[in-house]
Amino acid sequence: MEEKPFLKKLGFIVAVASGAAVGAWLLTGVLGLAHAARLGSVAIVAVAMTYAILLALPKRELKEKSFLQNIKIKVPVFLVIATIIWFASGAAGFPIWWQIEFVAFAFVGLTYFVILDLKAMQPEQNHISWITRLIATYALASLIFINITGQLPQFDPAVEIAKLDKPPIKLSGLAGPEVIAAGRSVFEENKCFNCHKVFWEGNSDRGPNLGTKQIGLYDEEYIKKQIVDPRAKQSPGFEDPKSTKAMPTYYGEDLDDDSMHALVSYLKTMRDPEHAPIEGKLGEQWSWFDDKDIIAEGEKIFNGEGEGAAEGLNCSVCHGKDGTPMMTGALDFRDANKMDTEKMPDRLDGVPLKDWPDSLWYKRVTRGVDGTPMAAWGTVFPHLVLWKTESYARTFHSPLESRTEKSPLPPVPTKEDIERWQKDGLFMDPLL
Ligand code: HEC
Ligand code: HEC
Numbered sequence: 080m081e082e083k084p085f086l087k088k089l090g091f092i093v094a095v096a097s098g099a100a101v102g103a104w105l106l107t108g109v110l111g112l113a114h115a116a117r118l119g120s121v122a123i124v125a126v127a128m129t130y131a132i133l134l135a136l137p138k139r140e141l142k143e144k145s146f147l148q149n150i151k152i153k154v155p156v157f158l159v160i161a162t163i164i165w166f167a168s169g170a171a172g173f174p175i176w177w178q179i180e181f182v183a184f185a186f187v188g189l190t191y192f193v194i195l196d197l198k199a200m201q202p203e204q205n206h207i208s209w210i211t212r213l214i215a216t217y218a219l220a221s222l223i224f225i226n227i228t229g230q231l232p233q234f235d236p237a238v239e240i241a242k243l244d245k246p247p248i249k250l251s252g253l254a255g256p257e258v259i260a261a262g263r264s265v266f267e268e269n270k271c272f273n274c275h276k277v278f279w280e281g282n283s284d285r286g287p288n289l290g291t292k293q294i295g296l297y298d299e300e301y302i303k304k305q306i307v308d309p310r311a312k313q314s315p316g317f318e319d320p321k322s323t324k325a326m327p328t329y330y331g332e333d334l335d336d337d338s339m340h341a342l343v344s345y346l347k348t349m350r351d352p353e354h355a356p357i358e359g360k361l362g363e364q365w366s367w368f369d370d371k372d373i374i375a376e377g378e379k380i381f382n383g384e385g386e387g388a389a390e391g392l393n394c395s396v397c398h399g400k401d402g403t404p405m406m407t408g409a410l411d412f413r414d415a416n417k418m419d420t421e422k423m424p425d426r427l428d429g430v431p432l433k434d435w436p437d438s439l440w441y442k443r444v445t446r447g448v449d450g451t452p453m454a455a456w457g458t459v460f461p462h463l464v465l466w467k468t469e470s471y472a473r474t475f476h477s478p479l480e481s482r483t484e485k486s487p488l489p490p491v492p493t494k495e496d497i498e499r500w501q502k503d504g505l506f507m508d509p510l511l
Pocket of ligand 1 (some may be wrong): 114266269270272273274275285286287302305306309310312313314315317322323325327330342474
């Protein structure tokens with residue numbers, strides 16, 4: 080039978096398909112089907128039509144392609160796809176090793192399609208020859224695989240054993256910065272970074288960011304207790320069952336005394352003189368200036384009812400229990416428009432009390448106002464309790480109940496910020 084020309088077939092297929100599409104549309108309408116279902120039925124006809132057209136395409140004579148012809152289109156397509164994959168996975172935040180792996184997968188795809196189109200080999204003459212080919216292919220594949228994986232970062236048993244055999248930290252003879260550096264390596268080696276960020280470092284937020292939480296404000300006993308027995312007190316915002324059970328309880332056994340001491344010394348450096356501590360889980364964090372529990376504690380301390388480290392501190396003797404200053408000249412916290420003192424050379428000009436940055440509160444309360452009874456309380460009392468009194472003092476002109484929104488969260492301090500704090504002497508004492 081003579082083959083019909085393609086155009087004739089095409090006309091026939093399109094005519095039948097159009098009829099079928101109209102029929103499907105009308106029929107589904109009569110049946111009262113949903114609009115999407117009606118469109119779907121027409122789409123099915125369209126797919127069937129495409130398939131029929133493909134089948135009707137004139138047969139091309141099959142010719143063996145040369146190797147160059149084989150890769151002529153495939154390689155540029157691969158390059159385009161690989162570039163897209165590379166940038167898309169980079170934009171999606173995948174680490175570089177993943178990006179390389181994704182592109183490698185695309186390369187495997189290229190190889191696969193190139194091999195599919197390779198010229199067929201000569202048929203094997205005998206058993207020996209097909210076995211040799213099989214073994215040769217296997218050997219070649221293994222060789223390539225071993226060589227490529229050899230370039231990847233290796234697990235080196237010697238390095239791993241050296242880590243395990245590392246002599247325990249000995250602190251005798253070590254001074255401040257060295258102890259802190261040793262503590263930092265204890266933090267790294269015990270995988271604390273798997274759950275805790277430290278300011279900008281680390282990439283997991285399962286536990287609190289120990290930097291912005293300012294764990295360094297707490298005393299050594301408290302920090303140690305939280306590491307040895309993390310269930311003793313839950314971090315605010317981490318009371319859900321999953322977080323409660325997250326922190327491992329074996330560190331007390333794993334860490335010897337010197338390592339623990341170094342670790343705590345490192346954590347003690349985590350403080351921020353420019354922002355109040357931040358509590359809570361990423362996404363639902365809040366500042367101490369908006370924390371009702373902290374404000375309640377602050378009220379007690381402000382009124383001289385603080386216990387332990389806060390014993391003896393009393394702001395109300397001068398500033399008044401209800402905010403009416405008891406001492407002439409003491410700042411009246413009820414007046415939201417009071418300005419910074421004129422007695423300090425670093426005066427913050429033109430900013431009313433209601434808009435004072437956290438850093439000004441911190442600086443004035445820890446360092447006092449020269450030549451006045453407002454003493455440098457930060458040299459006498461832990462800064463932890465002073466931040467609490469500041470959170471409370473703010474409520475005299477801005478009661479917590481009347482606030483309509485939370486204070487905006489400050490950006491996470493960077494390495495440069497921390498260097499600047501140290502250079503500008505913003506800490507009273509690195510470990511207070
Ligand atoms: C598997 C996750 C995980 C690891 C690993 C981990 N932690 Fe925690 N950690 C948490 C979680 C979650 C919390 C908050 C809940 C709680 O208080 O137990 C927490 C709480 C803490 C607290 C208390 C903070 C507060 O609010 O008082 C300290 C301190 C702490 N971790 C230090 C460490 C140190 C140091 C290491 C490494 C030796 C470490 N963590 C390892 C998950 C972890
Ligand atoms: C012995 C009395 C006294 C005590 C106690 C005291 N203050 Fe003051 N405070 C003053 C006086 C006086 C001033 C005004 C200084 C001046 O002349 O600028 C002042 C000013 C301040 C200022 C404003 C500084 C400025 O830039 O204007 C703040 C904030 C402050 N006090 C907070 C506190 C807090 C918080 C406490 C408790 C931790 C406290 N004070 C305890 C006497 C006291």
